[in-house]
Amino acid sequence: MLWLYLHFPQLQLDGxxxxxxxxxxxxxxxxxxxxxxxxxxxARQLGINIxxxxxxxxxxxTSLSVYEFKERNEQQRIQELAQCLYLDTxxxxxxxxxGLLLKVSNMLPLHPNLAHYWKVxxxxxxxxxxxxxxxxxxxxxxxxxLAQAAFDKIDEDKxxxxxxxxxxxxxxxxxxxxxxxxxxxVGVKTVQSLLDIPLVELGKRFDTELVHYVGRLQGKLHHxxxxxxxxxxxxxxxxxxxxxxxxxxxxxxxxxxxQQLEEFLKSRDKLTHEIALTLVQRDTEAIVLKVGSSQxxxxxxxxxxxxxxxxxxxxLSAPLQAITLRVDKFCEPSNHxxxxxxxxxGTMSRADLLSxxxxxLGEGAIHGIQTMPDARPEYATNHCEPRLQCSKPSVTxxxxxxxxxNFLLAQIQPLHNKVMLLQGPERISTGWWxxxxxxxxxxxxxxxxxxxLWIFKDRQQRWFIHGIFS
Amino acid sequence: MANLIDFLQHQNLVWHGTDNAPxxxxxxxxxxxxxxxxxxxxxxxxxxxxxxxxxxxxxxxxVALLLPFIREQSRLCVMINPPANVNxxxxxxxxxxxxxxxxxxxxxxxxxxxxxxxxxKSGVCSSVxxxxxxxxxxxxxxxxxxxxxxxxxxxxxxxxxxxxxSLPVSLSMQLSPRGEGLDIKVTKLKGGWAKPKITLTWxxxxxxxxxxxxxxxSGQVLPFVRSISR
Numbered sequence: 001m002l003w004l005y006l007h008f009p010q011l012q013l014d015g016x017x018x019x020x021x022x023x024x025x026x027x028x029x030x031x032x033x034x035x036x037x038x039x040x041x042x043a044r045q046l047g048i049n050i051x052x053x054x055x056x057x058x059x060x061x062t063s064l065s066v067y068e069f070k071e072r073n074e075q076q077r078i079q080e081l082a083q084c085l086y087l088d089t090x091x092x093x094x095x096x097x098x099g100l101l102l103k104v105s106n107m108l109p110l111h112p113n114l115a116h117y118w119k120v121x122x123x124x125x126x127x128x129x130x131x132x133x134x135x136x137x138x139x140x141x142x143x144x145x146l147a148q149a150a151f152d153k154i155d156e157d158k159x160x161x162x163x164x165x166x167x168x169x170x171x172x173x174x175x176x177x178x179x180x181x182x183x184x185x186v187g188v189k190t191v192q193s194l195l196d197i198p199l200v201e202l203g204k205r206f207d208t209e210l211v212h213y214v215g216r217l218q219g220k221l222h223h224x225x226x227x228x229x230x231x232x233x234x235x236x237x238x239x240x241x242x243x244x245x246x247x248x249x250x251x252x253x254x255x256x257x258x259q260q261l262e263e264f265l266k267s268r269d270k271l272t273h274e275i276a277l278t279l280v281q282r283d284t285e286a287i288v289l290k291v292g293s294s295q296x297x298x299x300x301x302x303x304x305x306x307x308x309x310x311x312x313x314x315x316l317s318a319p320l321q322a323i324t325l326r327v328d329k330f331c332e333p334s335n336h337x338x339x340x341x342x343x344x345x346g347t348m349s350r351a352d353l354l355s356x357x358x359x360x361l362g363e364g365a366i367h368g369i370q371t372m373p374d375a376r377p378e379y380a381t382n383h384c385e386p387r388l389q390c391s392k393p394s395v396t397x398x399x400x401x402x403x404x405x406n407f408l409l410a411q412i413q414p415l416h417n418k419v420m421l422l423q424g425p426e427r428i429s430t431g432w433w434x435x436x437x438x439x440x441x442x443x444x445x446x447x448x449x450x451x452x453l454w455i456f457k458d459r460q461q462r463w464f465i466h467g468i469f470s
Numbered sequence: 471m472a473n474l475i476d477f478l479q480h481q482n483l484v485w486h487g488t489d490n491a492p493x494x495x496x497x498x499x500x501x502x503x504x505x506x507x508x509x510x511x512x513x514x515x516x517x518x519x520x521x522x523x524x525x526x527x528x529x530x531x532x533v534a535l536l537l538p539f540i541r542e543q544s545r546l547c548v549m550i551n552p553p554a555n556v557n558x559x560x561x562x563x564x565x566x567x568x569x570x571x572x573x574x575x576x577x578x579x580x581x582x583x584x585x586x587x588x589x590x591k592s593g594v595c596s597s598v599x600x601x602x603x604x605x606x607x608x609x610x611x612x613x614x615x616x617x618x619x620x621x622x623x624x625x626x627x628x629x630x631x632x633x634x635x636s637l638p639v640s641l642s643m644q645l646s647p648r649g650e651g652l653d654i655k656v657t658k659l660k661g662g663w664a665k666p667k668i669t670l671t672w673x674x675x676x677x678x679x680x681x682x683x684x685x686x687x688s689g690q691v692l693p694f695v696r697s698i699s700r
Contacts, residue, residue: 348592350546356588357574361581366574369558381558387569403678404560406533407553450647451529468554469676470533 001219002114002156004102004121005143006085007133010038011077011098012070018129019241019253025061029054030069037069074098076237082228084128087267088120093140093225099147101140101225118154137161139219145172145191165217166192179210191217233328234264243282243319247311250323254307257325258300270330271296275303277310278324284317292358294388295351296331309359350388375430376438377408377466403444405454405467415455415463419445422452444469482607482636501623504538505675511656511668512641515539519617520640520660521610523626528553530647534676536599536625537564543596545622548589550574550582551601583609590616590624597623603630610637651675 008014012028017040025043027036034054043064048057058064074097082092082100091103104117111117125132135146138158142165149168155161168191170183186205188194194214203211215221238253254277265271273296277289291310297303357366368386372379403423424443431437440456447453454467478484500514509515516522516539526532540547547570549556558568576582582602589595590613605626617624626639642658651671659665 348594350594353588353592353594357585361574361576361585365576365585366572368572369556369561369568371558371562371568377557377559381555383573386572401563401678402559404557404563406557406560407529408555408557410555446649449527449530450649451527452531453529467557467560468529469531470529470553 001138002104002108003137003140003143004104004118005095005135005137005140005147006081006100006102006125007135007144007147007150008078008081008098008100008130009133010131011074012067013038013040014130015073015077015239016067016241018256019238024063024065026065026067027057028067028069029057071097073237073239076235079231080236081125081128081130083230085121085124086228086230088117088124092228094228095140095144099144101143103225103227104136114154114156137165139217140223140225141213141217142219145217148172162195163192166190166195170194173213175213182206232330233326234261235324235326236260237322237324239322240320243321245316245319247314247316247320250311250320251304251308254323254325255300255304257323258303258307261303261325261327262298262300265298265330268330269333271298271333272327272330274327274329275307276326276328277307278326279314279316279320280322280324281316281318282321287314287316289314292363293351293355294358295349295355296333297355306355306359309356313360313362350386354386354388375428376436377404377428378412379436381408405452406470408454408467409465413465415453415465417447419447419453419455421445425457428456442466482638501539501542503535504542505535505670507668507670507674508535508654511654511665512659513662516623517640517660518623519614519621521614521617521624521626521638523628523637523639523642523658524645525628525630525643526645527629527647530645531652531672531675532627532645533599534564535645535652535670536597537561537566539623540597541566543570545596546570546572546589546594547597547599548572548574548586548595549599549601550586550589551576552599553601579604583613586624587612587616589620590622591619593620593622595620595622597625599625599627601627603628605637607637610639614638614640 010028013026016026017023023040023042025046025048026040027043027048028038029035030037036048036050036052036054036057039048039050043057043061046060046064048060048064054066058066078094078096078098078100082094085092085100085102089102089104089107091106093101093103095101102121104114107117108114111120133147133150133152135143135149135151136154136156137143137146138161142161145165145168146161149172151164170180170188170190170193173180173191175183183194188197195218199211199215199220202214212221216223236257238257240253244250261272261275273294274290274292277291279287279289281287289307289310291303291306293302293306297306354366366386367383370382370384372382374380422444425441426443427439427441429439439459442454442456445453445455452469453465454469455463455465457463475484499518500512500516501518502509502515503512524532524535541564547566549571552573556571556573558571561568561571574582574585576585579602582600586598586600586602589598605628610626613624616622639658640660641656644655644657646653646655648669651669652675653667653669655667656662656665
């Protein structure tokens, strides 16, 4: 069983580098011990090393940018990488906190040789802009040890690989300090010398834990691996290099996220109706923006345009520190049954127009109308979702058309003016079942300005205006 | 003299004849309004693409005047900021497919214009009915361009004819109500001559809305006494 282990020593830093390759000396410091855990080349040239205290590092240079190490950030990133590599490898194990274990042997039948497979993986990693070490091995542990020791060679020869593992010092194994000392005291300096001791002998002198470890390293004992399952949601974060106060500067980082979304959706042949943008502000609650596309969309450019409209009407209350893009509902691309013969004008569809209007004006500004089977005029028209497809003009049963005004007043108004009745009465007496009972005699009237009004007289003989014949 | 003409042209106060207008401006398609008398008056109907300026007060049948045109369209009709709730039943009974009607209510006048522009140029709308009171020349020009892109008709419904008639619209009409119908005065028609005032009678405009007979007009209406409000 051949395994490939990828070791990512500076995931958080890579995230920052991806935004700006020419970074000033930057270090990432663990929040507990205040020591440097990751640093870029510029910082390395200043003489800073991993494990150096924050104070010492800061004394090297005054213009050092310091970030706090965020474990969650790394965990998330490793998930993303797994998701990305999942496109080429079926069996991936996430080896916490910053490694990926790929089962190579099952994938090799799909490739001419190992080199070709590695090339595919390499290209995929290139697009992710991460720094990594890798190692191959015939047991997961062996691959991991080589990768962490920056072996970085592709060679599937069993003997060479085991020799390479053997050369590693005992210190590189994941043992406690006490155990390492124990081994060194009995003259075990390299992995090879540990492997030379038969397992039975090891069991006599040391505890079973060590026996298990060595057994797993040699591939004799089972190494438990849990294979990765890609999630059914898309979520990406970007921590901005600078705090933003003007939302128009968000365009570029946002576009990167949207491109990742495009990749994600394209590889699954899915669309989405809505994306959620979370804007993390300094010392204030985050703003969650929903951007919708009525017909479903995957293209980054289209989403960018819609986001732009939404961001235009968004007000920040504090400087912006990070953004998150999240999509948790997907839809299948629908097959358009467009008319082949009628020539379309422009490139937009109704759904596009609706998305653009909604993005700029908000959800509530636009609605369609539909008739309801209710005799009470105020309930007879309902606001509804604007129709994207129009059913064929339905052949309504030929009832005598009723005479109704084009506009109904939002509020019934008392009639103040002198009017002349033209038609009526039409009595509407209904609604006893739900508490909105009406009994009205409707008339069409004409006022002194010759406006045609729809007025009614209620049971108490009071007159009201209800509609206008516009 | 030439100076004066230049000056007036600059102010958009000179109307060019169509004979030497650029070809693109001459080829305006006319679509029937649905009323024979109005069609003759407008030399064929509403100009498509185009901007129609309608000046009138609310409630005299101005929407009814546009309905026969809307009925013939298979694309959307967008109503932006109508003065009251659109009654789906009324449209249904006048054979309008209500699914083709979108209603937009936008409080900000600039955003309303933006929305009109988007709808006009999208190509999925045949007409946009825009209730808007204050329009500037440059705004109307932008609407024209959008209408040309989307091959659509924009109807401006305004009730303050006080504003100068110099907006660069394709057609401008003043509607005034009368007992028996609607007086239409065409104040501007691109590429057309001055027209006498015409009248659409109620039976033409709204066939069902006819006085049945004189005796029915004798209803007693006791209006509310207008309360003196401060």
